[in-house]
Amino acid sequence: MPRIVAERADALPGLAEVFREHGYEGASLTHISAATGLGKGSLYHFFPGGKEEMMAAVLADIDAWFETEIFAKLAHATDAPAVVDAMFDAVDGYFRSGQRVCLVGVVGLGSARDPFAAAVAGYFSRWIEALRKAIVKRGVAPKTAKLLAEEAVAGIQGAIVLSRALDDTGTFQRITGQLRQRLLDAMGYSVLWADLVKRNKGAAKSKP
Amino acid sequence: MPRIVAERADALPGLAEVFREHGYEGASLTHISAATGLGKGSLYHFFPGGKEEMMAAVLADIDAWFETEIFAKLAHATDAPAVVDAMFDAVDGYFRSGQRVCLVGVVGLGSARDPFAAAVAGYFSRWIEALRKAIVKRGVAPKTAKLLAEEAVAGIQGAIVLSRALDDTGTFQRITGQLRQRLLDAMGYSVLWADLVKRNKGAAKSKP
DNA sequence: ATAGCATTGTACCGAACGGTACAATGAGAA
DNA sequence: TTCTCATTGTACCGTTCGGTACAATGCTAT
Numbered sequence: 001m002p003r004i005v006a007e008r009a010d011a012l013p014g015l016a017e018v019f020r021e022h023g024y025e026g027a028s029l030t031h032i033s034a035a036t037g038l039g040k041g042s043l044y045h046f047f048p049g050g051k052e053e054m055m056a057a058v059l060a061d062i063d064a065w066f067e068t069e070i071f072a073k074l075a076h077a078t079d080a081p082a083v084v085d086a087m088f089d090a091v092d093g094y095f096r097s098g099q100r101v102c103l104v105g106v107v108g109l110g111s112a113r114d115p116f117a118a119a120v121a122g123y124f125s126r127w128i129e130a131l132r133k134a135i136v137k138r139g140v141a142p143k144t145a146k147l148l149a150e151e152a153v154a155g156i157q158g159a160i161v162l163s164r165a166l167d168d169t170g171t172f173q174r175i176t177g178q179l180r181q182r183l184l185d186a187m188g189y190s191v192l193w194a195d196l197v198k199r200n201k202g203a204a205k206s207k208p
Numbered sequence: 209m210p211r212i213v214a215e216r217a218d219a220l221p222g223l224a225e226v227f228r229e230h231g232y233e234g235a236s237l238t239h240i241s242a243a244t245g246l247g248k249g250s251l252y253h254f255f256p257g258g259k260e261e262m263m264a265a266v267l268a269d270i271d272a273w274f275e276t277e278i279f280a281k282l283a284h285a286t287d288a289p290a291v292v293d294a295m296f297d298a299v300d301g302y303f304r305s306g307q308r309v310c311l312v313g314v315v316g317l318g319s320a321r322d323p324f325a326a327a328v329a330g331y332f333s334r335w336i337e338a339l340r341k342a343i344v345k346r347g348v349a350p351k352t353a354k355l356l357a358e359e360a361v362a363g364i365q366g367a368i369v370l371s372r373a374l375d376d377t378g379t380f381q382r383i384t385g386q387l388r389q390r391l392l393d394a395m396g397y398s399v400l401w402a403d404l405v406k407r408n409k410g411a412a413k414s415k416p
Numbered sequence: 417a418t419a420g421c422a423t424t425g426t427a428c429c430g431a432a433c434g435g436t437a438c439a440a441t442g443a444g445a446a
Numbered sequence: 447t448t449c450t451c452a453t454t455g456t457a458c459c460g461t462t463c464g465g466t467a468c469a470a471t472g473c474t475a476t
Contacts, residue, residue: 021319026233029434040435041454050435101317108373109309109317111229120373147386150370154383155359158366162358165316165332167325175362178355237464248465249424258464 008046008057011036016058020101024055024112052115055107059119062103066127074130080137081187087131088180091156098163098172105157128153138187148186155179216254216265219244224266228309232263232320260323263315267327270311274335282338288345289397295339296388299364306371306380313365336361346395356394363387 014036018027032054033039038046047053070087077083095102107113108120131149136142155175163172222244226235240262241247246254255261278295285291303310315321316328339357344350363383371380 022233023231023318024234025230026319028432030432039455041438041456044435045453102369105369105373106317108369109314110231111234113372117375121375124370124373147382150379151363151383151386154366154370154379155363156366157369158362158364161310161313161316161365161369162332162362164321165313165328167329171358171362174355175359178359236462238462247425249426249468252465253423 009061011038011043011046011054012058012061015054016062016103019055019058020103020106023106023110024051025110027051055116056119059104059107059116059123063119063123066123071126071130074134077134077137080134081184084131084134084183084187085180088176092173092176095156095160095172097169098160099169101164102157102160105160124153135183135187140186144186148183152179152183217269219246219251219254219262220266220269223262224270224311227263227266228311228314231314231318232259233318235259263324264327267312267315267324267331271327271331274331279334279338282342285342285345288342289392289395292339292342292391292395293388296384300381300384303364303368303380305377306368307377309372310365310368313368332361343391343395346397348394352394356391360387360391 015032018031018035022028022031029040029043029051032043032051036043043054044050047057049056070090073083074087094100104120104123107116108124113120128146128149131152132142132145135145135148140148156179159172159175162175163169223240226239226243230236230239237248237251237259240251240259244251251262252258255265257264278298281291282295302308312328312331315324316332321328336354336357339360340350340353343353343356348356364387367380367383370383371377
């Protein structure tokens with residue numbers, strides 16, 4: 001019998017995938033068991049609290065990844081534009097150009113969000129705040145920076161919705177490309193034309 | 209015994225609410241029955257195809273509303289900026305400043321989207337196309353117009369995600385306010401400062 | 417009045433649900 | 447080796463699932 005999972009943490013990616021695909025209510029223990037390779041016995045051994053504890057663990061795992069890979073880097077950036085630029089690359093990779101849903105966003109939309117409302121709100125507010133800090137470092141006014149940060153995070157979430165709905169990664173890349181450019185512009189960082197072309201073959205416009 | 213529903217169409221708002229709140233998989237017949245006031249007998253009389261037919265009917269209903277109230281007006285606008293402006297008002301009303309989820313978007317994110325993929329994709333692509341047409345009418349380059357339209361529709365979806373997650377209608381209004389301003393700007397329509405203040409107390413910046 | 421048909425409540429189906437109990441199994445420490 | 451305890455598979459619990467069957471109830475038209 002093949003061993004897919006050796007410890008609790010190994011189950012998290014599979015769990016995350018199931019919750020992403022089926023939502024909290026739609027993620028049955030059968031799905032979960034199949035995706036993780038763990039039987040009910042093991043699942044309830046690792047997560048005595050059942051589905052709710054599983055979801056909480058997945059959200060905490062995702063949160064930790066974003067905290068270290070994105071939020072912390074944004075908040076403590078010395079070269080803010082470079083870090084913002086890197087954020088968009090990381091986001092494109094993590095969400096697979098919009099083909100992979102944002103679980104935190106999905107949970108926030110659903111009715112089962114109540115037990116996780118604080119985690120969901122914290123995730124987004126810390127993302128916005130970290131991005132705002134990075135923008136402010138370049139001398140942008142605090143209120144403008146907050147608006148830009150909110151708009152960018154919302155735009156990323158919307159880009160996921162749209163590119164999933166249209167089943168087109170290009171949509172995700174065009175939209176986030178626009179957001180990236182606007183943020184870097186606001187930070188006084190002149191985006192090279194060739195750089196834009198390299199990133200996003202053709203779509204970009206203005207400021208050649 | 210009170211009669212809540214008199215014909216098939218009367219069940220659609222209740223159905224939509226249940227699907228919005230619980231998603232397709234999470235919307236049980238018990239929930240549906242409670243929200244519509246219809247027993248199983250009536251539900252399967254009106255919708256012999258079960259949940260799938262119910263969801264299809266709801267999506268068609270929503271689609272029709274957007275088609276007549278928003279898409280058609282955008283596509284055939286004579287005063288394009290005014291219609292775009294009205295679109296944002298309509299969207300704010302329909303989505304209750306982000307507290308009400310976009311069912312089409314939710315379905316697109318879920319795993320049960322397959323039977324409705326065409327409807328979901330059609331909804332968003334027609335929205336984008338209608339908005340693009342309105343923008344092009346003011347002399348904006350076609351490619352730029354498409355980018356602006358995509359960004360606006362994505363931004364609205366993202367604003368819903370964010371404002372639900374943060375449980376704050378102000379977030380929705382700030383983000384859509386930015387989008388509104390950017391679109392009207394691009395269409396050469398100078399937004400009056402007083403008008404912005406009236407719409408969104410305080411948040412706006414630039415071009416006083 | 418009554419025939420006909422749309423509408424409805426209720427009982428019921430097999431399957432799947434989330435969750436529990438527990439005995440069998442494994443690896444590591446002594 | 448033997449003891450220990452974390453890990454696992456499996457049988458089982460009561461509940462709820464989506465869906466069906468059907469008899470009872472209304473309207474409407476004649």
